[in-house]
Amino acid sequence: MSLEVSDLRIEIGGRPVVDGVSFVVPDGARVGIIGESGSGKSLTALAILGLLPDGVRASGSVRWNGREILGLPDRELARLRGDDIGMVFQEPRTALNPIRTVGRQIGESVRIHERVSRREALVRAVAEAERVALPDPERIVSRYPHQLSGGQRQRVAIAMALACRPRLLIADEPTTALDVTIQAGVLALLRTFVQDAGMSLVFITHDLAVLAQVATHAVVLEKGRVVEQGGVADLLRAPSSPVTQALLRDATATLWHPERSHPSISDAVAVAVDDAPTLAPARGSSLDAAVAGGDDTAPPPGPAEPDATDPERTP
Known part of the structure; x- marks a missing residue:
């Protein structure tokens, strides 16, 4: 299934903020939309799924598997989200419900689209938590978002x-809010899922060094317009637009090799990340308690769970 965006225009109060953006994401492709803050990349992603705020108008064409989806009724878009297209937002703390356990929230994402019982949904939630490499998944699903680390919350959002x-999968700056020491694990997780499942990816970022780790093709935006697009490796070797050159300078600063007197572009092309962390064994089931009791009351206080890759975690 392919995504085709043609002449997408987005206006706020009559002022164009995205102006004629066009790109294609073939089945199984990994495409990055990159640009500086205010370039329109996140608005483009929101328009694809019909999630633009009130008062923001979109026109043009967004076709999914040949079907026009721009302007679909909310009910039809709701069926499309999750079943066909998933989205991971930049800040999981705001994307997650603070008064529901993460297991309940993962389970609800299943129940919206599949006819399963609450218990079956929680069993699936444990499996999904394990799939995204959350430690001790049966315990994690009984936790509330504020009891998890930033990296763990983002893994819940991915699940x-x-x-x-x-x-x-549309991922809007999914690692920007994370410490650099745990970004690599989340990026590796996304890349593994996308490659293993053969799914397509639209990855939104302002960081060319990050984009090089997950995408093969890039669309560069500046002030709401496409200024360059092509293979990521080609853009890294020979960027033609000033904005891409500026993004490359930022990326090479990140990828500076201390033994060399200049940044290595080949490092950026071939940058790799470690595999997702090994799963910790489960230490006991909390499913029965979760099924028996509601979790819509105020969550209990408690410290955030230490991230498996967080250098500041407590022993």
């Missing part, structure tokens, strides 16, 4: 987005 096995 929710992938629970119904969509064919396309």
Whole structure:
């Protein structure tokens, strides 16, 4: 299934903020949309799924598997989200419900699209938590978002987005809010899922060094317009637009090799990340308690769970 965006225009108060953006994401392709803050990349992603705020108008064409989806009624878009297209937002703390356990939230993402019982959904939630390499998944699903680390919350958001096995994943700056020491694990997780499932990926970022780790093709935006697009390796070797050159300078600063007197572009092309962390064994079931009791009351206080790759975690 392919995504085709043609002449997408987005206006806020009559002022164009995205102006004629066009690109194609073939089945199984990994495409990055990159640009500086205010370039329109996140608005483009929101328009694809019909999630633009009130008062923001979109026109043009967005076709999914040949079907026009721009302007679809909310009910039809709701079926599309999760079943066909999943989305991971930049800040999981705001994307997750603070008064529901993460297991309940993962399970609800399944129940919206599949006819399963609450208990079956929680069993699936444990499986999805394990799939995204959350430690001790049966315990994690009984926790509330504030009791998890930032990296763990983002893994929960990824589990929710992938629970119904969509064919396309849109990830909007999914590692920007994370410490650099745990970004690599989340990027590796996304890359593994996309490659293993053969799904398509639209990855939104302002960081060319990050994009090089997950995407093979890039669309560069500046002030709402496409200024360059092509293979990521080609853009790294020979960027033609000033904005891409500026993004490359930022990326090479990140990828500076201390033994060399200049940045290595080949490092950026071939940058790799470690595999997702090994799963910790479960230490006991909390499913029965979760099924028996509601979790819509105020969550209990408690410290965040230490991230498996967080250098500041407590022993």
